Amino acid sequence: MYDIAVLTDGRYLASNDADWYISQIHQEDNLVLDALRRQGLNAIRRDWADPSVDWSDCRALLFRTTWDYFDRFAEFSPWLDRVSQQCRLLNEAALIRWNIDKHYLADLAASQVNVVPTCFVETGDPRSLAEVVAATGWDELILKPAVSGAARHTYRFAAANAQQHAEVFAQLVREEAMLLQPFQHSVLHHGEVSLMVIDGKVSHAIRKTPKANDFRVQDDHGGSVHPHQASAEEMAFAEAAVAAVPFDVMYARVDVIRDNQQQLAIMELEMVEPELFFRFHPAAADQLASGIARRLTDAAR
Structure with missing residues (x-):
């Protein structure tokens, strides 16, 4: 019996030192696995889509690098329903379904969180x-x-x-x-700040910037990532946004910009399988593991 499985995409299950991208994924997931084990949890890393796995041998599942779920949503959706009946999911299934659809931005706006007008x-x-x-x-x-x-x-x-x-x-x-x-013009000059909110508190932040003559900050499209020292204003804004989510949020990446009125605004809240950039701040993995251990202990009482 395992306390927790760290979920990944089958393409990334095996290590490959010759591939920097897969090596980086393993670095991130291993930081989490090591932190979970330091909490005394019996942890394993698995492909979420492996049909041979009996998920009832895990108390909890942690979504990390399941980055093929969207392309395989016809498989992922019923799988999510099944496994949520067998073990605890972090984040929980209801939150995942809420967060997949960007209509959640309207819910945040209704809770007085400043979002990009939509x-x-x-x-x-x-x-x-x-x-x-x-x-x-x-x-x-x-x-x-x-x-x-x-x-x-x-x-x-x-x-x-x-x-x-x-x-x-x-x-x-x-x-x-x-x-x-x-269109929010600040993204061209200042990019997008991502604040990692772990168990309700900001752990660290990064800034993503687009390549020249583009507006997309994703590295898939040539964007780049830089360390960022979050201001008190940014931290309070990100934590308040996560607190407005109507679910228990174990982890979130809060993507913010200065909007066209120069106010902090939510671009997106990523709570399904966001990259959390633990390599920039490994202590955040321990913050995550501590919150998970506390939840599992509370559930066992």
């Missing part, structure tokens, strides 16, 4: 992209799906050029909800 276009909306854009009054916009990852179908455009994306928008909105946001 206009949702629901599945089957008959309006053209030009009509939706005109209704927002925004001059420069970002278009993306409400359920997405890794900047899938993310487009930046001027309102006057909406017609360039009209066809792809019409195709997408027939099948899924979309959202529009005003």
Whole structure:
């Protein structure tokens, strides 16, 4: 019987010293495994999609580098339902489902958390992209799906050029909800700050910046990562945002920017399988392990 399994993507299960990306994933996951073991927990690392695994041999599952879940959502969704009946999930299944759909931004806004203004276009909306854009009054916009990852179908455009994306928008909105946001210009010069909130408290932060002539900060698109010393204002903002989430949050990555009014604003809260950049601050893995150990101890009482 294991206390906890650290979940990964099958492509990353085996180590490969010749591949820097896989080596970095192992470095991150091993920091977590070592921290869990220092808490006296019997921990193992597993592929979430391995059909041979009997998950009832684990008390808890920790989502870490399960980065294929979105591309395999037809498998992941029923698997999530099954395993949530067998063991504790961190983060919990209800939170994962809430966080997958960016409609959660509206919930945060309703709780007085400052988020980037967002206009949702629901599945089957008959309006053209030009009509939706005109209704927002925004001059420069970002278009993306409400359920997405890794900047899938993310487009930046001027309102006057909406017609360039009209066809792809019409195709997408027939099948899924979309959202529009005003483009936030600070991302070009200052990037996006990610604050890691572990067990309710900020542990550390990094800054992600886009490559030249791009706006996407993800490293998949050439963005880069830098250490960042979070200000008291940023830490308080991130912790308050996580506190507004209507679930128990073991870990979160809070992605924030200065909006076009120069106020801190949420771009996204990542609580499914976010990269938490433990390599920049290994002590955060111990903060995570301590919170997990406390929850498992409390559950056993």
